[in-house]
Amino acid sequence: MISADHSCLTLFNCCRSLTSVKQIHAHLSKIGLDVDPLIAGKLILQCCTAISASLALTYAHHFFGCLKAPDTFMYNTLIRGYSESQSPGCSFELFNQLNRNSGCSGSPPRPDSFSFAFVLKAAANMSSFRAGSQLHCQAFLHGLDAHLFVGTTLISMYAECGRRNSARRVFDEMPQPNVVAWNAMLTACFRCSDLEDARALFERMPFKNSASFNVQISGFMKAGKVESARSVFNSLGLKDDVTWNTMIVGFAQNSYFDEALMYFRDMLHMGIRPTEVSLIGVLSACADAGMLVSAKILHGFVEKSWFLENISVRNALLDAYSKCGDVGMARSVFDHMTVDRNVISWTCMISGLAMYGRVNEAIQLFYEMEESGVQPDRITFISILYACSHAGLIEQGHSYFSKMKDVYGLDPGIEHYGCMVDLYGRAGKLAEAYKFVSQMPIEPTDTIWRTLLGACSIHGNVHLAQRAREKLMVLDPNNSSDRVLLSNIYAVIGQWKDVAAIRNSMSTERMKKDPGWSMIEVDKLAYKFTAGRNYSGFTQEAYEKLGEIMSRLKEGGGYVPEVKSVLHDIEDEEKEGSVALHSEKLAVAFGLKRLHKSKTIHVMKNLRICKDCHEFMKIVSQLYDVDIVVRDRSRFHSFKDGSCSCKDYW
DNA sequence: TTAGGGTTAG
Numbered sequence: 001m002i003s004a005d006h007s008c009l010t011l012f013n014c015c016r017s018l019t020s021v022k023q024i025h026a027h028l029s030k031i032g033l034d035v036d037p038l039i040a041g042k043l044i045l046q047c048c049t050a051i052s053a054s055l056a057l058t059y060a061h062h063f064f065g066c067l068k069a070p071d072t073f074m075y076n077t078l079i080r081g082y083s084e085s086q087s088p089g090c091s092f093e094l095f096n097q098l099n100r101n102s103g104c105s106g107s108p109p110r111p112d113s114f115s116f117a118f119v120l121k122a123a124a125n126m127s128s129f130r131a132g133s134q135l136h137c138q139a140f141l142h143g144l145d146a147h148l149f150v151g152t153t154l155i156s157m158y159a160e161c162g163r164r165n166s167a168r169r170v171f172d173e174m175p176q177p178n179v180v181a182w183n184a185m186l187t188a189c190f191r192c193s194d195l196e197d198a199r200a201l202f203e204r205m206p207f208k209n210s211a212s213f214n215v216q217i218s219g220f221m222k223a224g225k226v227e228s229a230r231s232v233f234n235s236l237g238l239k240d241d242v243t244w245n246t247m248i249v250g251f252a253q254n255s256y257f258d259e260a261l262m263y264f265r266d267m268l269h270m271g272i273r274p275t276e277v278s279l280i281g282v283l284s285a286c287a288d289a290g291m292l293v294s295a296k297i298l299h300g301f302v303e304k305s306w307f308l309e310n311i312s313v314r315n316a317l318l319d320a321y322s323k324c325g326d327v328g329m330a331r332s333v334f335d336h337m338t339v340d341r342n343v344i345s346w347t348c349m350i351s352g353l354a355m356y357g358r359v360n361e362a363i364q365l366f367y368e369m370e371e372s373g374v375q376p377d378r379i380t381f382i383s384i385l386y387a388c389s390h391a392g393l394i395e396q397g398h399s400y401f402s403k404m405k406d407v408y409g410l411d412p413g414i415e416h417y418g419c420m421v422d423l424y425g426r427a428g429k430l431a432e433a434y435k436f437v438s439q440m441p442i443e444p445t446d447t448i449w450r451t452l453l454g455a456c457s458i459h460g461n462v463h464l465a466q467r468a469r470e471k472l473m474v475l476d477p478n479n480s481s482d483r484v485l486l487s488n489i490y491a492v493i494g495q496w497k498d499v500a501a502i503r504n505s506m507s508t509e510r511m512k513k514d515p516g517w518s519m520i521e522v523d524k525l526a527y528k529f530t531a532g533r534n535y536s537g538f539t540q541e542a543y544e545k546l547g548e549i550m551s552r553l554k555e556g557g558g559y560v561p562e563v564k565s566v567l568h569d570i571e572d573e574e575k576e577g578s579v580a581l582h583s584e585k586l587a588v589a590f591g592l593k594r595l596h597k598s599k600t601i602h603v604m605k606n607l608r609i610c611k612d613c614h615e616f617m618k619i620v621s622q623l624y625d626v627d628i629v630v631r632d633r634s635r636f637h638s639f640k641d642g643s644c645s646c647k648d649y650w
Numbered sequence: 651t652t653a654g655g656g657t658t659a660g
Binding site for chain 1: 653654655656658659660
């Protein structure tokens with residue numbers, strides 16, 4: 001056999017695609033070098049780490065299967081590759097194979113500390129306590145449970161499975177835990193929501209590094225303790241990039257959107273080089289808050305920066321545009337990607353189009369995704385099912401639901417069942433929806449019943465609504481929006497006694513309805529409006545403009561207030577007054593007053609838009625020749641020339 | 651040529 005020329009090894013370092021790996025492999029195979037252990041190992045490593053797409057993993061696995069005597073390194077590399085993939089279960093199969101071999105005669109490969117570290121990561125990623133604890137026993141049998149790296153991975157695995165006590169036992173049995181092991185234990189306390197224990201552990205730590213403080217900041221942020229996180233941050237002299245990122249991401253997760261932006265700016269002013277995490281964090285704040293202007297500024301920054309070809313940043317940008325109401329720009333970011341699109345790029349674009357009611361394009365994109373060789377995952381299916389349900393495409397939705405399992409081997413989760421209930425319910429097929437819920441192989445959750453209740457509210461089915469309500473009273477008795485929904489159903493059919501009963505029960509139990517608000521950005525500033533009369537500052541301007549719009553609408557616009565959405569047993573004239581002051585109307589009035597005429601008015605609302613406001617927006621868009629985009633809790637409504645992109649189906 | 655703790659978009 002020809003001896004391996006190890007300069008071949010460096011060739012693989014340049015491979016960034018499976019095609020180039022295949023080309024080098026074909027060449028080496030011709031001269032019989034591909035089976036050299038060093039070269040074969042490098043090939044597998046390159047597929048699993050540098051490329052790591054599922055096709056590359058499959059290629060490496062197939063090649064591995066053709067080798068006569070794969071070594072532990074090759075096993076480990078594949079186990080690692082699968083542990084971070086969409087099929088972490090394959091890590092277990094390979095590990096078991098390696099473990100079985102180790103009992104054979106001769107000198108077969110045996111699992112080592114690397115094998116355990118990687119396979120435990122797979123158990124952690126699957127949150128599988130059962131698999132993780134079995135591996136713990138195996139590690140004990142191999143004398144590796146006290147190994148510093150294996151022990152630390154065991155702590156993280158137990159933390160991921162929510163088993164703080166098991167994590168603690170591993171930690172307590174470590175002969176000499178180092179700072180990494182202490183940090184892993186600190187993370188475990190926060191993951192398992194044991195804040196007091198985390199504080200006590202932090203005080204006892206014999207050594208701390210910057211990661212220890214970052215664990216604390218992140219732990220407080222995830223627990224919603226923003227001020228505690230801020231005080232740790234302020235107490236630090238030296239802050240690294242992860243410290244800044246943790247603050248930015250934490251603010252975004254806790255809806256402190258302005259502060260996320262502010263800290264990003266501060267980070268730049270301090271001369272700290274932002275990473276992709278900083279950009280993802282700040283862009284997700286823009287997406288959630290609907291801050292289109294800020295997203296555009298960040299886009300400008302990205303175009304001039306070293307993030308130009310970063311797929312994660314591109315995806316975050318595309319998502320921000322689509323959630324801020326500019327699906328055209330989202331599509332442009334998607335179409336002009338110079339790096340290979342991944343499953344997240346496709347899914348973001350599909351869900352962006354779906355939220356806009358551009359369902360045919362979403363379906364076309366799903367098809368193109370399949371053609372391109374990128375496999376849809378669970379979230380892609382949620383997006384495409386959402387698209388079908390918001391367009392009333394029952395047959396098509398049903399066929400995607402089947403395809404999920406039959407073609408892609410993905411078991412539908414509770415979210416997918418939720419989409420199906422919504423698909424039937426929204427289309428008015430309430431009997432089918434109820435039958436589907438009754439026959440679900442997993443226990444219906446409160447969300448499933450709430451979806452059904454929502455459908456009953458659209459279609460006025462009091463009987464089924466009451467049944468859903470009974471279930472909800474057991475599963476989530478303190479939810480105010482469920483009661484509001486049921487009282488709406490009674491109000492529409494005029495059963496005022498039942499409306500009053502629900503209102504009374506809410507007031508005795510001191511429940512409050514979520515207050516509705518709408519937000520509009522003007523000259524880089526966000527203005528928030530709430531319903532009702534509140535004459536102060538900029539709101540005065542909005543009321544005056546709204547009054548003028550209303551008179552013009554009633555004179556020549558053919559607008560008749562739709563008062564069914566009003567819940568109280570009051571006279572129609574008063575109801576008119578009530579719907580007239582909904583926050584989205586005020587925001588649009590303010591936009592008409594302050595924004596340049598050629599601009600589109602973007603409004604973000606925290607609740608669903610009501611029928612009256614929907615009619616109002618249609619007529620205003622025609623009468624004032626202006627485009628209005630409203631993002632409500634579940635989708636976008638794009639009003640133009642008197643009609644809405646949702647085609648009145650929402 | 652492989653590891654463990656801190657931040658990551660749908």
